[in-house]
Amino acid sequence: MRAVDISRCRMAVAAGFLTQGLILLSLTTRLPEFQDRWDISDVQLSLILLMMILLAGAGSVAAEMLAKRKDSALLLRAGLVxxxxxxxxxxxxxxxxxxxxxxxxxxxxxxxxxxxTNMQAVALEHRYERPILPSFHGAWTLGGVIGAGVTLATTDLPLEAGAAVAVIPLLVAFGPFLPRDHGPTELPADVAVPWRPILLVGVAMVLFYMVDTAVQTWGPLFLDHTFDTPERYVALSAMAYLLASGIVRLAGDGLVARFGPVVVLRVGAVVGAGALAIVVFSSTWQVAVVGFAILGGGVAVVAPLSFSAAARIAGGEGFEPAQRQARVDAVIARFNQFNYVGALLGSVLTGIVGADSLRIGFAVPMVLVLGIIPLAPAFAPRIAAALTTPRPSGP
Incomplete structure (x- = not known):
């Protein structure tokens, strides 16, 4: 495939990430309005979010099953619709x-x-032969900032106006996504996927998405319920978090190259716990927003580093290009399940524990995010290289 084609594919996939973040944040920052319209309690909202996350997990499982036979570009188009x-x-x-x-x-x-989107991203990273996952996740963050900004700018409009953002995924669905290499795409029946080493990286991603989902889902409600925050400004919790996260992700490649993933992840976990402490003990909504911003910078690179590490471990040797891509696609889809485990902890557990006070709810991720510290060595390049050494087929 020519370089110009790869560049167009990269832009299309980045647009997919951006759309994903934009849609999610345009919805979560309006949760207080949906809650008021339908008279939904925090516990009821937690159950609705539980349903959504379980169905998202089902969608990811379906993508894993289909990835062995279908092009991830086709799956992405269908998902966007x-x-x-x-x-x-x-x-x-x-x-x-x-x-x-x-x-x-x-x-x-x-x-x-x-x-x-992550299948497409890791396939492109393999083509480029250098890390580009942080920039894709940065596009997601930019989309989230735009989504939160849309909420801030359209607070006075009726909720029905939010349906206009549905046009965006329809347009992006026609983008030039990366096609799978020609050749056989069925995986051999005896191919072993090294799930055990992937698990350590996956647990770190669970802890990240626990924090990430808690902020995006409950951050606006925290400002709304805990303080006398003007309705127009409740979306600032998510926007501050995403802006700081985006800045760090843009610098993420350089930070990891200079200090290594272990140091970056451990420092980020400590910063994240401290930032959540600022949120939990904040005296005003402005202080809480500062805490959310610091948190975004602390945990920003966990997700892209996780997907990159999982793809390296899963890549294997001795496969035709199409088979390798099918293998990695299937692994990334299953690895993505760690996302939803973290989302369950972040959205459902935070809401249920914080039913009486969201300060208590945010104390849960404040403690658990420190679990990234002992898991950080699993991201070290020397360990990743050892884990990708070819092994005989078998369980």
Whole structure:
């Protein structure tokens, strides 16, 4: 494939990441409004989010199964269309049942898009032969900032106006995504995927998404419920978090090259715990926003480093290019399940534990994020290289 084609594919995949972040944040920053419209309690909202996350996990599992036979570009297009329909449905719903139905459809599409964008990203990283995952996740962050900004700019508009963002995934679905190499795409039946070493990296990603989802889901509600925050400014929790995260992700390649992933991850975990302590003990909503911003900078590079490490471990040797890509696609889709385990902890557990006070709810990720410290050595290049050494087929 010519370099110019790869560049166009990279832009299209980045647009997919950006769309994913934009849609999610445009919805989560409006949760206080949806909560008021349908008179949903925090516990009920936690259960609705649980349903959405489980369906997202189901979508990711479906993507894993289909990735052995279907092109991840096709999966991404299909997922984007499902997301568009779900968003339009939940924003324009006139009954609680239709709203929940739209959330369910959005969750299913989210899982497919989540898995297939990362499939495309790791395939492109392999083509470029250098780290580019942080820039893709930076595009997601930029999309989230835009989504939160849309909420800030359209606070006075009715919720139905939010359905307009559904046009974006429909447009992106027609982008020039990376096609799979020609050749056989079925994986041999005896191919062993090294799940055990991948698990350590996956647990770190669980802890990251626990924090990430807690902020995006409950951050606006924290400002709304804990302080007398003007409704227009509740989205600043997510926006501050994402802005700081985006800045660090842009510098992420250089930071990792200079200090190594172990140091970067350990320092980030300590910074993240301290930032959540600022949130938990904040006296004003402005101080809480500062805490969310520091948190975003602390944990920014965990997810891209996790996907890169998992792809290296899964790549294997001795496969045709199409088989290698199919193998990595299947592994990335399953690895993406760690995302939803973290999302369950972040959105559901934070909401249930914090039913009486979201300060208590945010104390959960404040403690658990420190678990990244002992897991950081699993990201070391020498260990990753050892884990990718060819092994005989077998369990």
């Amino acid at each position: 499902v997301v568009a329909v779900g968003v339009a449905m939940l924003c324009t719903a006139q009954t609680m049942g239709l709203y929940i139905g739209g959330i369910a459809l959005y969750g299913l599409g989210l899982g497919v898009v989540d898995a297939s």
